[in-house]
Amino acid sequence: MATPARRYRYHEWLGGDDPLAPPPDLRAALDELGREVMEGSSPQAALRELMRRGVQGTQGLDDLTRRVWERRSQIQRRNNLDGTMREVQRLLNDALTAERRELFPNPSDDARFREAQLDALPPGTAAAVTELSNYDWQSSDARESYRQIQDLLGREMLEQRFQGMKQAMQNATPQDVERIKDMLSDLNSLLSAHSAGEDTTEQFQEFMAKHGEFFPENPRNTDELADLLAQRSAAAQRMLNSMTDEQRAELAQLGQQAFGDPSLGAQLDLLDAHLQQLRPGEDWNGSARFRGKNPMGLGEGAQAMQDLAELDALAEQLAQSYPGASLEDIDVESLVRQLGQEAGVDARRLSEMERALRQQGLLERAADGSLRLTPKALRRLGETALRQVVDQLRGRGERDSDKAGAAGEPTGSTRAWEFGDTEPWDVSRTVRNAVLRTVSSGGGKVRLAVEDVEITETEQRARAAVALCVDTSWSMVQDGRWLPMKRTALALHQLISTRFRTDALQLITFGRHATTVDIGELTALEGAWEQGTNLHHALLLAGRHVRRHPDAQPVVLVVTDGEPTAHLESDGEAVFNYPPLERTLGKTLVEVDSLAKLGASISVFRLGDEPRLARFVDVIARRSGGRVIAPDLDGLGAAVVGDYLRNRRRS
Known part of the structure; x- marks a missing residue:
């Protein structure tokens, strides 16, 4: 029996959202959100800022609010009673x-x-x-x-x-x-x-x-x-x-x-x-x-007063400044009455975007009630950061990191897949296994099962224990280096977690003290006024990370814009002094030498042209067999990722 033809009905579009308009660009919204968070805003504040500014093709709350006040002023400026x-x-x-x-x-x-x-x-x-x-x-x-x-x-x-x-x-x-x-x-x-x-x-x-x-x-x-x-x-x-x-x-x-x-x-x-x-x-x-020249009757005057009240309510809703405010509170019908259909479309798209960011698992509510970026959101931000770095590396003719992290050279043999394996499938042997299994069980449609999968065995590739030490002193915020530093960490984290899964990455921040953080904590880290650049403590933590992975190639990367001005005493107290104390410099170099004995060469990414810093990081490079790189801020990510790949190739 023939399937009846599907019928469609077409009629005049009677307004509302454009049915052919593309959905909200969540990736662009997330990039904007991530940039605000990495600059020091909380996710909640960053989301508010995104909704205020809007995104390409959609007016934000600020523009809608401005139009509301213009409309209100227009009513009063043009009419009288x-x-x-x-x-x-x-x-x-x-x-x-x-x-x-x-x-x-x-x-x-x-x-x-x-x-x-x-x-x-x-x-x-x-x-x-x-x-x-x-x-x-x-x-x-x-x-x-x-x-x-x-x-x-x-x-x-x-x-x-x-x-x-x-x-x-x-x-x-x-x-x-x-x-x-x-x-x-x-x-x-x-x-x-x-x-x-x-x-x-x-x-x-x-x-x-x-x-x-x-x-x-x-x-x-x-x-x-x-x-x-x-x-x-x-x-x-x-x-x-x-x-x-x-x-x-x-x-x-x-x-x-x-x-x-x-x-x-x-x-x-x-x-x-x-x-x-x-x-x-x-x-x-x-x-x-009312101070205009257009005379209004009693009915028109009452309508004008209703319009003014409606505009005042819309201004409050768009400001989102009251407790528990949500874009769902915006009266879209009132907005359309006062500003036209396009304003209603923009408000609905903003609300849809906010809802989608939550529903798609990009924002989550923490135990204290605050919003935070989810691991899924951090992965997407990392993909964007890594893509920008890859484009820069390709522009320099360096290694294509999209293909980095594959297994070693094939040995020519295969084996059954086991949980956790990342080697490529042997497709022909996998399909053959499925066919033989199907035939032996009485025939029928051939369907792949887990037990059919065989993978290509490869040579074992060396692991790396990577410590990325980033300066979080106030000068990094003050001189506009905060955001490039975070994007660099995101790019390196994304590269290692997706291309070099066997490598062990440790993120270490250092200001007056040093501490180990995960990528979410680093991304959301807010700049704070605190004196001290405790590279000694950071290298101490890097050494502990390297020692926990004795079978891995040690890679230590340091991003800083100031010479060491603090060190850690044996009782855990951080001692700060500017200019740096000889004891501070000496204890820092002791940790450099300790890392060198473990086989770690330290790459220092020097930001800024401070002469004392330049002299000191040259000493670090000579004593550890590492090198000093002085990238501009736009090239920081490419410099760090490129150096990491160079260190891996040496292994």
């Missing part, structure tokens, strides 16, 4: 002009009396509108302009509390106004019962069944309805707080003329009171300064 008052003033002037034009040719005393009424109107816009509420307009145009004032006030006051109501109530009929008043009455009754602690489940359902058309957000219960309304009502209050006392007084007076029905304003005031009681945590006392 007197839009409704200006529009009411314009309509009032139109009404008065049309009425006077109608009255002027009329010779009757009634016309003169009406003109006197118009001339005696109070100077304030709100007072004049109130005074004219019972005026019998003679001009139909004037009557229509005044009706538009009442209609505008009603729609603006509703828009303040219910987004979208201004458009819905365009050309509202008396029946529409009655429906709104009925809804407000039922709403206040519902919120009053809820505020009193009553169970309003049934009342809420009846309310939504009757008035649900006014709430496209479709709240599921009274609490969600209160949350929805309180945000808008608080924004309206903040807008009023931003006005002058005179403007607030005029608006309060004009509110009585909304749709020509004073009871509407009273219902809205009662609604605000209920919401303030139910949601006191909303910002009811805030304000903002």
Whole structure:
């Protein structure tokens, strides 16, 4: 039976993340993260810095925050809050002009009396509108302009509390106004019962069944309805707080003329009171300064205040400065509303990148709750560091370390694979074993099993006991040598752990004291202000490492930018002095001679041009049969790895 053809559907892309966009570049992110850690940041701080800066193709939190503040400033800089008052003033002037034009040719005393009424109107816009509420307009145009004032006030006051109501109530009929008043009455009754602690489940359902058309957000219960309304009502209050006392007084007076029905304003005031009681945590006392030329109506002003509040919340979320902050906290929908679709995509990609770094085992939580790089992350950083070193070595025409560390020359014989073997497979004998085993067991499909594998035997290759001693005194941090030193250690560690697995590497740091560290500790090591370059102690630890591996070729590598200024006494106390004491130099050279007796030649990688250091490391090289290399910082890794390979070739 034929397999039915697979069907695909294609439709218009409706926004959201680009489905064809590449996934976050975790290797680039990890390299950035590793660089920050190696420069002395904690992994947690390094991750924050990475999220702040972003990566190529994705804006970081700093850029998004800057755009949030620009958007906030733009709203305040372009707009002002007197839009409704200006529009009411314009309509009032139109009404008065049309009425006077109608009255002027009329010779009757009634016309003169009406003109006197118009001339005696109070100077304030709100007072004049109130005074004219019972005026019998003679001009139909004037009557229509005044009706538009009442209609505008009603729609603006509703828009303040219910987004979208201004458009819905365009050309509202008396029946529409009655429906709104009925809804407000039922709403206040519902919120009053809820505020009193009553169970309003049934009342809420009846309310939504009757008035649900006014709430496209479709709240599921009274609490969600209160949350929805309180945000808008608080924004309206903040807008009023931003006005002058005179403007607030005029608006309060004009509110009585909304749709020509004073009871509407009273219902809205009662609604605000209920919401303030139910949601006191909303910002009811805030304000903002608007200094632009674009006039906003009451509804637009309330929306602007909501936008400002949303932008303030986004700025806090993007700052990630509060305890337990996470990129998951960012309200992406709000970000898209304020900054556009691309900002939402960037925020989602940053969050995805942070989550992927954790999920893919690159970051882990330590026992003390802090973040740290996992061994997997350190291997990836080591691969990057080693790749850079290999590129430099190839540029110099030196040995290709990608092929370094293979077993010795084949002997011509094979043997069965055992756990831990790293020699190459003998493919033909392995496949033959699988075929013979399958045939002897009755045939069937040939499948490889562990017991089929044979490996090519090789000559035994000499092991090396490698001690990399790195200077961690403050001058290494101060002079920009900290990061190159760590990258060098990462590259050498990666080379030995992947290409020369039988070699034994010991990492030793030395400042006032010396200590042995693993690659994770060295990578995360923070620079500290501490005087002293205790090479004596470092060589002492290197000697112990070499003695633990008597069958291995000793390789001692020292990276330093200062002459020895500290030594270790027999009681474990580190003695520091600058300039160096003769005792310090003498004890250091004793350890050099001790290593030379073990067959170790010491390679010193001298950073900087300090003459006293240059003279002393020359003495070390002569007494140990080693050499001094003075690389620039970019070439430090290649110099150390190249010297390690040179020492191995001699074995």
